Amino acid sequence: xxxxxxxxxxxxxxxxxxxxxxxxxxxxxxxxxxxxxxxxxxxxxxxxxxxxxxxxxxxxxxxxxxxxxxxxxxxxxxxxxxxxxxxxxxxxxxxxxxxxxxxxxxxxxxxxxxxxxxxxxxxxxxxxxxxxxxxxxxxxxxxxxxxxxxxxxxxxxxxxxxxxxxxxxxxxxxxxxxxxxxxxxxxxxxxxxxxxxxxxxxxxxxxxxxxxxxxxxxxxxxxxxxxxxxxxxxxxxxxxxxxxxxxxxxxxxxxxxxxxxxxxxxxxxxxxxxxx
Amino acid sequence: xxxxxxxxxxxxxxxxxxxxxxxxxxxxxxxxxxxxxxxxxxxxxxxxxxxxxxxxxxxxxxxxxxxxxxxxxxxxxxxxxxxxxxxxxxxxxxxxxxxxxxxxxxxxxxxxxxxxxxxxxxxxxxxxxxxxxxxxxxxxxxxxxxxxxxxxxxxxxxxxxxxxxxxxxxxxxxxxxxxxxxxxxxxxxxxxxxxxxxxxxxxxxxxxxxxxxxxxxxxxxxxxxxxxxxxxxxxxxxxxxxxxxxxxxxxxxxxxxxxxxxxxxxxxxxxxxxxxxxxxxxxxxxxxxxxxxxxxxxxxxxxxxxxxxxxxxxxxxxxxxxxxxxxxxxxxxx
Numbered sequence: 084x085x086x087x088x089x090x091x092x093x094x095x096x097x098x099x100x101x102x103x104x105x106x107x108x109x110x111x112x113x114x115x116x117x118x119x120x121x122x123x124x125x126x127x128x129x130x131x132x133x134x135x136x137x138x139x140x141x142x143x144x145x146x147x148x149x150x151x152x153x154x155x156x157x158x159x160x161x162x163x164x165x166x167x168x169x170x171x172x173x174x175x176x177x178x179x180x181x182x183x184x185x186x187x188x189x190x191x192x193x194x195x196x197x198x199x200x201x202x203x204x205x206x207x208x209x210x211x212x213x214x215x216x217x218x219x220x221x222x223x224x225x226x227x228x229x230x231x232x233x234x235x236x237x238x239x240x241x242x243x244x245x246x247x248x249x250x251x252x253x254x255x256x257x258x259x260x261x262x263x264x265x266x267x268x269x270x271x272x273x274x275x276x277x278x279x280x281x282x283x284x285x286x287x288x289x290x291x292x293x294x295x296x297x298x299x300x301x302x303x304x305x306x307x308x309x310x311x312x313x314x315x316x317x318x319x320x321x322x323x324x325x326x327x328x329x330x331x332x333x334x335x336x337x338x339x340x341x342x343x344x345x346x347x348x349x350x351x352x353x354x355x356x357x358x359x
Numbered sequence: 360x361x362x363x364x365x366x367x368x369x370x371x372x373x374x375x376x377x378x379x380x381x382x383x384x385x386x387x388x389x390x391x392x393x394x395x396x397x398x399x400x401x402x403x404x405x406x407x408x409x410x411x412x413x414x415x416x417x418x419x420x421x422x423x424x425x426x427x428x429x430x431x432x433x434x435x436x437x438x439x440x441x442x443x444x445x446x447x448x449x450x451x452x453x454x455x456x457x458x459x460x461x462x463x464x465x466x467x468x469x470x471x472x473x474x475x476x477x478x479x480x481x482x483x484x485x486x487x488x489x490x491x492x493x494x495x496x497x498x499x500x501x502x503x504x505x506x507x508x509x510x511x512x513x514x515x516x517x518x519x520x521x522x523x524x525x526x527x528x529x530x531x532x533x534x535x536x537x538x539x540x541x542x543x544x545x546x547x548x549x550x551x552x553x554x555x556x557x558x559x560x561x562x563x564x565x566x567x568x569x570x571x572x573x574x575x576x577x578x579x580x581x582x583x584x585x586x587x588x589x590x591x592x593x594x595x596x597x598x599x600x601x602x603x604x605x606x607x608x609x610x611x612x613x614x615x616x617x618x619x620x621x622x623x624x625x626x627x628x629x630x631x632x633x634x635x636x637x638x639x640x641x642x643x644x645x646x647x648x649x650x651x652x653x654x655x656x657x658x659x660x661x662x663x664x665x666x667x668x669x670x671x672x673x674x675x676x677x678x679x680x681x682x683x684x685x686x687x688x689x690x691x692x693x
Contacts, residue, residue, distance in 0.1 A: 255411050256444035260505065261432045261461035270457075274448045 111335070117328035118142070125324040141329035149312060151333055158308035158334075160223050161298070162291035165230035166284055169238045172231075174280070177242035178272070182251060192243065195236040203233070203296045214301055223306045226298060230291045238287055245279030246272075285345050292338050309334035360422045361512035361545030362387045363408060368417035370403055370569075377403055378569040380417065385513075385547060385562075387422075390539050393549045394556040395566035395592070401549045402517055404566070408547065409515050410434050421512060432461075437506035438515040441522060443498045445490040451477075451501050452486040458509040476504040496527045503538070513545035520555065532559060553593055557581070565589050587689040590615050596645060596660065598683070601653045606684075611692055613685040618645065618660040620681035623667075628674030632657060634667050648673055 116132070117125050124135045145151070180188050210229065211220075219225030249272065257271040273280075295310040302311055313334050316327040363385040370378040377400050385391045393401040406412040408419060410431035418427045426434055437458070445454050455476055459469045477483045480500040490498055499519060506514055516535070520528045536559050539546050550556055556563050557577045565572040565580065565588070573585040577593075584590035590598050598615045606614045621630075623646070632651035637644060644665045648657040659675060667673055684692040 250442060250444065252440045252442050252444040253446065255431075256438070256440060256505075257446075257457075258411065258431045259409060259436065259438040260458035261509070262457075263432065263461075266461060271446055275446075 111339075114328045114331050114335075117325055118332045120325050120328075122323070122325045125328070141325045142333070145316070145326055145329045145333065149315065151312065154307060154309045154312035154334075155337070157223060157306055158292055158310075158337075161226045161230060161306070161308050162288050164223070164227035165234065165291045166238075166287045168227060168231045169235050169287060170280065170284060173235060173238040173242050173283075177239050177246050178268075180239075180243050181246035181249075182254065192240065195239060199236055207300060210297075211301070220301060221303045221305050221307075226301060226306055226308075229297050229301065230294055233294070233297065234287050234290055237290070238283055241283040241286070242276075242279060245276060245283070248279075249275050281345075285341070289338055289342065360387055362420075362422055363513060363545065363547070364420040364423075365408070366418045366420070368407060368419065369415045370400075370407060370412065371415045376415075376569070378407070381569070381571060383564065383571065383574070385545060387545055388543045390536075390546045390548065390559060390561045391564060392556040392560035392562070393547065393564050393566055394551065394553055395572075397551055399566040400569035401551075401566050403569075405515050405517055405547060405549045409436055409438050435512040436515055437509065437511035437513075438517065439499075439502045439506050439519045441518040443490070443502045443522075445498060445501055445505075447490055450487050450489060451482060451493070451504075454490065454501055455482075455504040455508055458505060462509060472508045473504075476508045479507075480504050495523050496531065499523065499531060500534075503535070507538070507542070511544070513547060516546065516548040518549055518551070520550075521552075535559065554595060557593065563593075565592060583691065584615075584683065585691055587613065587615070587685050590683060590685070590691075596658045599654060599657050603653075605653050609682060609684055611684040612687045613689070615683040615685065616677050616681060618658040620678045621657075621659045622676045622678065623659060623661045623665055624674045624676050626674055628676050630657075630675040630677065632673055632675070634669055634671045634673050637668060639664055646673060648675075651675075 118141055119137045119139070120131065120135050121138060121140070124131055127135075180192065214220045214225055217225075219228075253275070254267060254271060257267045262270065292308075293310070295314070298308050298310045299314055302308070313327070313330050316323050316330045365381060365383040367380045367382060368378065369376060369380050381404075393404060395401050403412060407414050410426070410429060414427060418425055420426060421429075421434060421436075446457065449457070452473055455473045456469050459472060464472075473486070474483070477486055480503060482497065482500055482504060485493060485497060485501075490501065493501065499522075502519070519535075520531050523531060532555060535546075535548075539559075548555075548559060560577055562574065563577055563580055564574050567588055573580060573589045575583075580589060580593045584593060584598075587600065591600070594617055596618045598617050599621075601614050601616070602612060606612055630651055630653060632648040632653075634646055635649045635656065636647040638647075641664060642662075644661045644663070644667075646659045646661065646665075646667065648659060649655070651657050657675075659673075686692055
C-alpha cells in the first residue's frame, strides 16, 4: 500500500527539491548570465542580475581569438572515440562476467573499480613518458586511448549491473530454440540490453567530454578539446571573466543539450539496480 | 521419435556430486515425470538432458545417437521454463515464431505454423501483444506454443505450473495432458508436486539426493512403493508409518498404512484415539488423530462428512490387506 503523504509534507519536500536543484544549477546559470555582460559588469559589486546591458561581444571576441569549431571537433572525436572503444571492449567483458561468472569475477570487478580510487596525477609521469615514447603527445588517438582506459571500469560496471538484470533463463530459452551464440546475442540479448547500453554510452560520453586533467596535460594545440579552450581564458592577468564565461557556455552547450534530450535515459541508467 | 537414454550419467558441481551414476531410459512417446523434494536433482537432471548443463561423466543418447557433446540447439528438444522465459521485446507471434526463424524456415510456413499453434492454445487474439500484457496462464501458453511449433523430438517441462494459482494450475495440467494425447510426443516433466506426477504421468521417476528411488507407473508406486521414502512421498495425505509393538505383530520394524485404508467405525475399533484436527472437505473428511499409542499423529480419510469434532474419541479399523511392511533398512517386504 502506498504511504499517505500529507499536503504539507508534499509542499515541504517539493520546495526542498526545487531549492537543491536551483543551488546545483546556479553556477551554470551564473556562467551563462555573465557571458552576456561586459568585463566590467562581470565583476561589479554588488553582482548584477538582469539589469545590465546585454551584449554578444564576448562570443564574437572568443570566436575571433580562437577557433571554436576545431576544439569542438576534437571534443567530439575524443569523447565519442573513447566511449565507442570502451563499449566495444566492455560489452564482451560485462557479458562474460554477468552470464558465465567464475569464482574470481567479483574480485576482478572490485579490482577494476579500485583503479578509480587512485588520483590521476599519480600516474601522470608514467603516462606522459609513454606518450613521449610513442609520439602520442597532443594527438587525438592518444587521448582516446587514455580516456577510454580511465572510464572503462565504469563502463564495465554499468553494463555488468544491467546485464545481471536479464534473466539467464531467457538466454537458455534462446539456446533451446536453436539460436547460435551469435543469434542469441543479436536477437535476444542486445535488444533487451539496449536501454542499458544507451545510458552507459551517454554517461561516459559526458564524463569524457568534461574530463580536464588528461586533456589539459597531454595536449597543446592540435588535439586540444573544449576543456583546453576554456582553460585558455582563465588567465592570471587581466579581466577575462566575461570571456571565460562565454567560452564555458560554448563548451558546455552541446553536452547540456544532449543531456536535456536524453535525461530520461540517463536517470534510468544512474538509478537502475537501485530498486532491486 | 524421441527415445532418451541416460547411461551412467553423473554430475558434479566443483567437489560436490549432485547426481551419482544414474541409468534411465525414457521411451518414445512416454510422459515421464521427475518428482522429488526440492534439491533432489530433478531440475539438474532435466538440464543435463537439455544440454544446458554439461554432464561430468557418462553418455546421453537421443534416438540411439550419442548427444553427450551436442549443443542444446542441436538436440531437437524443446523446453518450457518455470519463469516462462519469453522474449519480452517480441510480440507473441514473434515469440512463437522464434525457433522456426532460427531453423531458417520460409516465412509462409512459419506463418502457417504459428497460426495453427495459436488456435490450438487459444492465443489467436493475442498474437500482436507483448508478453508483459498477458496474464500468467496466457504467458504459459505462449511458452508451450513456442515449444510445439517446431515439432521437437521431446518436450522438457521444468516446473511449468508452479507460478500459476491453484485453479489455473488444474486447468493447465489438463491442457498439457491433452496435448500429450494429441501429439504423442515424448514429454519429460519436472515437479515437486506429487499430485501433478500422479495425474499426468505414464511413468514416474522418484528422485532423492540425485538417486532414483523408484521408477514405475503412478499406480505401481502407489500400490507397491519400494521403500519408505517413496511410500511417504507418493499419495496425499501421506502414508502413516507405525513402529514398535504394532509393527512387531506383522513381524517387521515399520508398517505403513494410507489414510484411505483406515475405516472409521462407531465403536470397538482395533485402534482408537482422540481427534486433533478434523478437515471437513464435504466429499471427504481428514482426521488428524492423537493418543493412539501407534504414532504421534495418525491421519485418516473418511468418505463423506463424518461429524466427529476436536477432542472426540474415534474408533478405527485398519484394512489388514492394505498394510505395507518395511524392514529396518526401510525397504519394502513383499
